[in-house]
Amino acid sequence: MPPGDVHGSGTVLGHGSLAIYPVTGLAEIVPGDDLAGLLMDAVTHVATGDHLAPVRLTDGDVLVVTQKVVSKAEDRLVHIDPGDPGAKQRLVEEESVRIVRRRGDLLITETKHGFICANAGVDLSNVEEGTAALLPIDPDRSARRIREALEHRHGVSVGVIISDTFGRTWRRGVTDVAIGIAGIAGVVDLRGTPDATGRVLEATEVCIADELASAAELVMGKDRGIPAAVIRGVDPRWLRFASVAAEIIRPPDEDLFR
Amino acid sequence: MPPGDVHGSGTVLGHGSLAIYPVTGLAEIVPGDDLAGLLMDAVTHVATGDHLAPVRLTDGDVLVVTQKVVSKAEDRLVHIDPGDPGAKQRLVEEESVRIVRRRGDLLITETKHGFICANAGVDLSNVEEGTAALLPIDPDRSARRIREALEHRHGVSVGVIISDTFGRTWRRGVTDVAIGIAGIAGVVDLRGTPDATGRVLEATEVCIADELASAAELVMGKDRGIPAAVIRGVDPRWLRFASVAAEIIRPPDEDLFR
Numbered sequence: 001m002p003p004g005d006v007h008g009s010g011t012v013l014g015h016g017s018l019a020i021y022p023v024t025g026l027a028e029i030v031p032g033d034d035l036a037g038l039l040m041d042a043v044t045h046v047a048t049g050d051h052l053a054p055v056r057l058t059d060g061d062v063l064v065v066t067q068k069v070v071s072k073a074e075d076r077l078v079h080i081d082p083g084d085p086g087a088k089q090r091l092v093e094e095e096s097v098r099i100v101r102r103r104g105d106l107l108i109t110e111t112k113h114g115f116i117c118a119n120a121g122v123d124l125s126n127v128e129e130g131t132a133a134l135l136p137i138d139p140d141r142s143a144r145r146i147r148e149a150l151e152h153r154h155g156v157s158v159g160v161i162i163s164d165t166f167g168r169t170w171r172r173g174v175t176d177v178a179i180g181i182a183g184i185a186g187v188v189d190l191r192g193t194p195d196a197t198g199r200v201l202e203a204t205e206v207c208i209a210d211e212l213a214s215a216a217e218l219v220m221g222k223d224r225g226i227p228a229a230v231i232r233g234v235d236p237r238w239l240r241f242a243s244v245a246a247e248i249i250r251p252p253d254e255d256l257f258r
Numbered sequence: 259m260p261p262g263d264v265h266g267s268g269t270v271l272g273h274g275s276l277a278i279y280p281v282t283g284l285a286e287i288v289p290g291d292d293l294a295g296l297l298m299d300a301v302t303h304v305a306t307g308d309h310l311a312p313v314r315l316t317d318g319d320v321l322v323v324t325q326k327v328v329s330k331a332e333d334r335l336v337h338i339d340p341g342d343p344g345a346k347q348r349l350v351e352e353e354s355v356r357i358v359r360r361r362g363d364l365l366i367t368e369t370k371h372g373f374i375c376a377n378a379g380v381d382l383s384n385v386e387e388g389t390a391a392l393l394p395i396d397p398d399r400s401a402r403r404i405r406e407a408l409e410h411r412h413g414v415s416v417g418v419i420i421s422d423t424f425g426r427t428w429r430r431g432v433t434d435v436a437i438g439i440a441g442i443a444g445v446v447d448l449r450g451t452p453d454a455t456g457r458v459l460e461a462t463e464v465c466i467a468d469e470l471a472s473a474a475e476l477v478m479g480k481d482r483g484i485p486a487a488v489i490r491g492v493d494p495r496w497l498r499f500a501s502v503a504a505e506i507i508r509p510p511d512e513d514l515f516r
Binding site for chain 2: 024101219233
């Protein structure tokens with residue numbers, strides 16, 4: 001079936017269109033859970049508006065999963081004393097290789113993965129009190145495991161993005177970005193592609209993994225506890241099997257803001 | 259009709275889902291064009307997969323329009339001598355109030371609007387040779403004009419985002435962001451909202467306007483010349499009438515990277 005003419009069951013998408021479905025009904029994830037299996041079960045409950053015909057994951061879909069449930073399934077939970085005001089900061093420093101900026105409670109650091117973000121991704125929301133969730137040790141591996149489990153057990157080939165919520169310089173508000181990818185490109189290089197006037201485009205490497213993560217966030221919502229979304233209609237040229245999130249990290253020698 | 263149960267014509271979206279349709283068939287925009295009218299005509303050609311029943315703009319949709327066509331319609335085009343290697347840099351400096359970083363040809367500057375971006379948004383791609391496109395003078399006003407024209411002439415109330423393509427610190431690849439908004443929030447403040455465990459969320463101001471711009475970019479593609487997209491199914495709480503893009507600009511005293 002050509003991309004864009006994607007039929008879920010009951011859902012018809014036009015050529016070049018995207019649909020983004022929240023994955024609801026996932027139970028609270030605990031360490032050791034089979035996240036791929038639980039996601040597969042939950043995806044069959046994705047609402048399509050046609051309640052008789054739930055969406056199934058289809059080859060070429062992209063499944064975006066938030067870091068929080070991955071960290072829970074992988075037992076990246078640590079105890080943190082809620083009465084100790086310095087506990088979080090010490091944990092952040094442990095998870096970091098370098099502090100980029102510090103102001104009051106806020107630390108901008110570089111994580112062991114190379115991500116530069118607030119508080120090294122250590123998160124106290126949506127986890128039990130007295131507990132902090134750390135980033136997965138290797139988010140690409142986390143993505144690859146989910147992708148491979150879906151392929152081997154359920155025969156469906158999808159891209160997987162592990163997303164997290166990062167702040168940005170100069171602009172208010174957080175957006176979701178990709179911290180782990182499998183089967184989907186991080187950055188797509190359009191340099192050298194003629195634009196609509198036939199002139200060669202200037203630097204146009206588009207971070208489609210971050211754009212997909214942001215798009216997925218729009219249906220998840222921080223306050224609704226929806227930890228995953230299915231994106232249907234993604235350009236098949238972006239389904240690359242060897243991509244890793246390291247391709248999204250700007251090398252230090254190209255970075256003007258370290 | 260409740261949000262989420264959105265019917266285009268022939269398209270059914272599940273509760274909480276989003277659909278993103280590229281707006282194709284727009285002719286090359288020239289100065290003085292009635293952009294709202296041309297977009298309205300083009301939107302009726304938005305592909306839905308059901309070719310007998312084109313999508314129409316519906317109350318609550320968000321129309322994302324790229325800066326390039328807005329700049330063309332508003333005649334923000336200036337002559338630039340392709341044989342003069344310093345011409346672009348002088349233009350960038352004219353469009354800037356401050357230079358943030360400089361490396362070789364690349365200037366990161368603050369524009370008169372307060373945006374910090376590469377080359378002050380001056381763009382030589384997808385415009386005629388010898389021409390550069392500058393950012394709209396007031397992208398919020400550009401968004402508001404399109405929104406009001408659609409409302410007054412066509413009786414449809416939509417959010418409008420003017421998008422542009424910005425680089426980011428620390429991460430490779432560009433993503434699309436909102437530089438002008440009308441009828442749709444820039445930043446949504448979820449602080450004080452209990453999370454799924456009942457604990458109050460930490461800083462969670464989400465820049466949904468940037469996420470919507472990024473989501474729209476996924477169906478536009480730099481190399482396909484599609485200058486607009488319709489997003490259907492947006493949370494109706496985000497449809498705010500008084501929002502301006504200034505709410506997305508981080509105030510200098512909160513910014514650690516100026």
